[in-house]
Amino acid sequence: MKKHEITMKVNGEVRSVIVEPNDVLLDVLREKLGIKSPKIGCERGDCGACTILLNGRTVRSCLVLAIEADGCEIVTVEGLGETLTPLQQAFLDNNAFQCGFCAPGMILTATELLQKNPTPDDDEIKEGISGNLCRCTGYQPIVDAIRTVSRSGKSGGRGKSGRSGRPHE
Amino acid sequence: MISTEFEYARPKTLREAVRLLGRHGKSARILAGGTDLIGWLRDDLVKPDILIDIKGIGSLGKLSFRQNMLRIGAGVTITELTESRAVRTHFPLFVEMAGMLACTGIRNRATVVGNICSAVPCCDNGPVLMVYEAVLQVTGQEGDREIPMSEWFKGPRQTALRPGEIVTGVTVPKPAGRHAACFAKLKRYRGEDLAQASVAVLRSDSICRVAFGSVAPTPVRAPNIERILTSRMPPEAALEAAIDAIPKETSPITDLRSSKEYRGRMLGVMLERAVKTVASRLEGSGPAYGVNVLDDYTADAEGK
Amino acid sequence: MNKMHYVGQNEVRIDGLEKITGAARYVDDLEFGPNLLHAEIVASPYAHALITSIDTSEAEKVPGVVKVLTGKDFPYKFGLYMKDRYIFAQDRVRFAGEQVAAVIARSPKIAKQAAQKVKVTYEELTPVLDVDNALKPTAKLIHPELGAYPRVPWFFPKERTNIAHWRKTRKGDAEAAMREADVVLEDVYVVPRYAHCAIEPHVIVGLYDLAGRLTLWSASQSPFTQRNVFAETLASLGLSHKDIRVVTPYIGGGFGGKAGVSMEILGAALATAVRGSPVKVRWTREQEFCNTYQRQGLTAKLKMGVKRDGTIVALEHTLHFDAGAYVEYGANVVNAAGLSATGPYRVPNVKIDSLCIYTNLPPGGPYRGFGYSEFHFGLESHIDRLAEMIGMDPVAFRRHNAIREGDTLPYGAEMNPGNLVEAIDRVAADIGWGKKETPSRPGVSTGKGFSLFWKSPAMPPNAASSAFLKFNEDGSVNLMVSGMEIGQGFLTVMAQIAAEELALPVSKIRVETPDTDRNAYEWQTVGSHVTWGCGNAVRAAAREAREKMFDVVHRAYGFDPADLYLENEHVKSRAKPDFTLAYRDFVISGIQTPHGNFLGGPVLGSGMFMPEFTSATGDPETSQGGHPNVHYTVGAAAASVEVDRATGKVRVLKTSLAVDVGKAINPDLVNGQVVGGMVQGLATVLYEDMKFDERGKLLNPNFTDYKIPTARDIPDVVSPIIIETPQPDGPFGARGVGEHTMIPSAPIIANAVNDAVGVRIKSMPLTAEKIALEIAGTYADPHFTTGGRCKMPTEN
Structure with a gap:
C-alpha cells in the first residue's frame, strides 16, 4: 500500500x-x-x-x-475552547453524563444541532441526538442540559419542525 | 480497523474516474459517503484493490432544481438534500423519509445515490425515488445512459449498473398538479433503525403511486394497488381492496427484524395510514411532513 | 444528627470537568509507546466442538507477528466463585466465540491478517442450547469434570449433570399451605438473555516487565478481585500479589459486565508471553456481545397460593437459569435469586429452587439487577394476575402483603429497616393509580402497571472495603479508595462523606480511580454496595484522621479532646470559643510549641469495613441458619402507557419509581440512577433481545440489530421519589440503589400492557410485534405452544 x-x-x-x-x-x-x-x-x-x-x-x-x-x-x-462552552457548562450542571464515554460525541452533536437550530424543542433535541447512544443516563439530563442552552437563545421552542402538510402545487 | 489493503484515488474529473474504473474493473469500488462501504471493508465483506473517491469531482456534488426537475448529484448527502429549499418546498417526501433514515452523523456523510447503489431491500430512498419516478444517470466507457428507478433494483444488493459504470446522479421530476405524499417506516422503536417495512405513497388528482421497502428482495412498486386506489370505487372501499391486494405485490419474509406475519399485517396498517394521511394532506389538514404515522398518527383524530 | 453541610447536598460531580472536556482518560486512551503490541483473538465458530488440531505455522510467518499462542501455552483454570474456565479453550470449545488462540503482532492490522491464517479444525458436537434440553437425563454433559472444580462452599453442583449449582430455600410448608389457599395460580415466565452494552468495549493492556512485575491497565469494576484472580491463575509463574498491579482509569460503563474477570485474563496471560513489551487486547463490539458476560436467560415456574382476603400463604418458585458455558460468576447470580425469589413480600411458606444450568451459549454473569431483574418479571406479573383472580386492586394486594422491618426473610434472618408501604403509596399517588388516562387518539388504549422490587448485594460474607486519606500542605485531602467510578458518581459520594466528617468542602478533596499499588483494598464495585461498604470505610478513615488532629491539638495546647470539633477547615474547642486552628497550619508541618519544637506531622487516616454479621453457612437443603445478605433496598414503581392496538407499539407516558435509599448522600446522583436504570430496564422489556440461531451463534452482535434505547425512546416523564429510612449500619444511614432501579421496569410494562389491551404476555421482550399479534389472536409464542397456561386447582 x-x-x-x-x-x-x-x-x-x-x-x-x-x-x-x-x-x-x-x-x-x-x-x-x-x-x-x-x-x-x-x-x-x-x-x-x-x-x-x-x-x-x-x-x-x-x-x-x-x-x-x-x-x-x-x-x-x-x-471547543479553553473555557467551557455554555453547552458544556450545562452538561456539568445537569449531570448530563455518568461514565462520560459518550459525552464528547454527544456534546459535538448537540453543538451542531444548536448551530443549525438555536431553539430546538424537546422533540427536536431528542431527534438531534438520537444517533448518539448513552447507556447510563437515560438521556433525560442530556435533553435537560441542551434545553437550558436552547432557552438561553432568543426565543423559546418553536414547536414541531416544518409546516403543516399542505398539498403541493 | 481495516486490514484489507487497497490503493486510493481521488479523481478530479468524471472522465478520470471512468478511466480508473475501466482500468481496475471489478476490483475497484466507488467511494462516496462511505457509510456502508467502510463498514463492509472492516468486516472483510468486500476486498477491492482500489477505492475511487468521487468526492473530488465538483460536478457530482451539485443539487439543482430547474424546470420542475430536481437533479441530485452522486455526491449529494442526505443532509444537503433535506437542507435544500427546493426539496423542502417541492419534494417534502424526501424530508419525511430522511428524518427516519439513520441519524444526523450518518446523513451528513451518506449520499442519496449511495443509498440506492447499496441496494439493500430496506433502503429508504428506494420507495421514495420509485414513487417520484426518478431516473438515474449513468456513465461509463461506452458512454452515458439513463436507468429509470423501475428498472434499477435487480435483487438484494444487485442493481442494473454494469461493470465500469458510475452513477452520476438522479433526476426527480416534480409531480404535476396538486399532490401530496407520505412515507411510513416500521421500526423496532422510535430511534434509528433499519426498516422492518416501509411504504411511500404519492397522490395527485390524476395519479397514485405506491412503493414498498423491506417486504420483497428489492423495493417494489405496487401497480395493482395503484390501480385500485385510482379506480372509481369509493375511497373506503378502494382502500380496503388495496389492502387486500398487498399480498399480491409483496413477499415479506421472516428475519431478525420481524416475522413474516407481522410484516404482512403491518403493511395493511401502513398503507391505510399513509393513504389517509396523503388524503388529509391533499385537503390541507394533514400532519406536517416528518411525522412517522406508525408512531404519531393523527389523520384519524382529525376526522379523516 | 447535626445539620450536615455536604452529605445530602447535590454537589457537582468531581469527575465532571474531565468528562465534558475530553480530558478523562480511559484504558484505550493511555499511551504505551511504540513498543506496544496488539493481540487478535481467534474464536470458535462452533457452540460445542472438540478441537482436533491447531496449526499456527502460517500465521507465525506473517512479518510483524511476534507470537501465536494457544491453550497449550496456558493450561490453567480460573474463575471467581468456581474454577470452571480456561484462559484458552483446551480440548473443546463450549460456546461460539470462545477464545482458541491469539496472535500478538506489531500492529492491529497485522494481528488481524495473521489471525485469519490460524487453522483450527474441530469435530462439531451437538450443542445444548436451552435449559430444558440441558436437564434431560440424556443430555450431553458440558462439563464432565464438574464435581472436581474448586468452588466456594455455598455452591452445590450436581455431578454428572449440567446443574452447576442448586440453591434450595425452604421456609414453612409450602405444599401444605398451598392446599389451604383459596386460590392458586401456576404458570411459567420466560426471560431471554441480555447484553450490558456499555459503550466502551472491554480492553486491557498488560506489561510483564523484565524485572518480573506484572502491570495491567484494565477497564474493570474489580481491580483487586482481578489482581487476586490473576495471581491465582498464574501462580505457576511465582507471582506474588505485591508484584501484580492493576490500574483502572475511568471506564465507559460497567453494569456488571466489567466485574470479575472475563476477557481480562487474556491480557494478563498474554503479557507473560511477551515479557518486556506491553500488549493490548481490545474487544470489538461483536466480541463484546459474544464473549464477555451476558445476563442469563430464565425460565421461571411460579405457583402461588392466596387467601380470599388477599393474604399470600405460599410460594413455590422454580428458576431455571440458562447460565451458559461457564458459570464461575453466573452461579452466584442464581444463588442470589434463590435466596430472595419471594420478592419483597411476607410469604410464610416458601419453596424456592434456583438452578444454575450449563448450556452451550456464552457465559452468563453479573448484570445490573443480578437475578432479581430476571425473576421480578414473572413474580410481579403473577401478583397482578392473582389480585385480579381474587378481585382485589393490585396495589392494595401488594400493600397488604408488603414486607416490613423485622419480618422473617426466606432464609430465616430478619428484615432490615425500609419503608415499602410509603413507597407504594407515593408511587400510586404519583402515577395517578386508579385513574384511567384518556387516549391521545383513536386506536390506542391506555393502561397502568405497578410493581414492587427489592434487592440485596450478593457478596461473600467477608467482602471488605478500606480507605486511606492524607492531608496536604494547604489543608486539602487526597482520598484513596478502590471502589470504581463506573458513572454512578462514586468518587463524588466518597468525597462528600469525607467532607462531612472532616468539615472541608468537596472541592478540597481529590478522589481518583483505583490503582492496587497505591489505593486501599476494595472487594469489587458490584451489588450496589460501595456507597454503603466503602462509604463506611471512608468515614472510618476520616474519623481516624480527625482523632489524630485532635490528639496533636490536645498535646500542643492541652485542650480536652472531648471538647474539640471541626468546622470550616478549622479545629475548634467548645471549651475555648476563641481558639481556632486552620488545617493548613498544622496537618503537614505540625504545631510549634513555645520551646520551638514541633508536634504532630503529616495527618493520615485509614479505615476499613467488613459486614461482620454475615455468613454463608445456611443448610444446603433449606438455606436456613446463615445470614447471607447484608440488607435489602426496597421500593415500588409504576408505568402509564399507551398501546397502539394496530401496531402493538407501546408509548411509555410516565414511569414513577420510589426507592428507600436510607440516606441520599447526593440526591441528584440518586435521581440519575433512577432515570438511567429505569430506561435500561424498559429496553429489556420493550425491544432488547439476544437472538441465537439453531447452532448457538448470536445473530445480532451489534447495535444495528440489538437495539438499545436512543433519546427518542425514553418515557415522556420519569419521576424519581427518594425515601429515607436510615440503614443503621450505613454511612449516614445510606444503603445501595444503583441496580434496583432497573428491576421493576419489565413487570410495570407487562402489567400496564395487560391493563391497556388485555393481553398477558409471559415471555420477554414485549415487542410491538408480539403485542400486535397477540391482540389479533395470531401470536404463537414458542415458549407457550401447549395449552393450559394457568389453572385454579383448589376452587372451593
Missing part, C-alpha cells in the same frame, strides 16, 4: 501525518495525532462515540478514511 501524507486543520492547528489508504480517521486521530476524545464504541457507525466535526458537520469518524479527510477541518471536544 502506498503511504500518503495528508494535511488537516485539527482543532485550529494545521497538522500533517503519514497514512495508509486503509487507515480509519478515528484511529489516526487517536493513535497518530493523540486526540483521544473521539472514542471507539462500535466501529460501524451505530453508537456515535467517535463523533467529530468535519468541515463543520458531525460525522462518524469510524466511517471515514483518514485519507478522505486530507485538506479538511476537524474539531473535537478538545478544540
